[in-house]
Amino acid sequence: MTKKPSGKCPLCGGNKKQGKTTFTVDLGFGIVIVGDVPATVCSQCGADWIEDAASSR
Template sequence: MKSFKKNLCPICGGTKKAGTTTYMADIGSSVIVVRNVQASICDQCGEEWIPANTARQLEGIINDARKNKRQVEIIAL
């Protein structure tokens, strides 16, 4: 486990807190909604950061959705 000294929002200086968010992507042929995505969320401005490994997971989901060609894909992690 890495330890984070300060987890401050670069936008407003607020504190980033672990939480979950809903990720949405419009890839033209379809809209993908992924619920329950782990993210760091600023407690002041609400800006969200998705960790790299989760972002990779989302990429995989988007690629699958592209192949499936469904108009709307709603997934929960």
């Protein structure tokens, strides 16, 4: 279930909105990159937050 973003970005004060991002993780034996991951994205600085449900998939 996707929540609507609320409030301001804690980094720059910009507005948070629903969007997509690229998730990158270093597993120690290689790097995994996943694109088009649903996330909350700051419209001003581009900071992103991935919900727990999306990151666990």
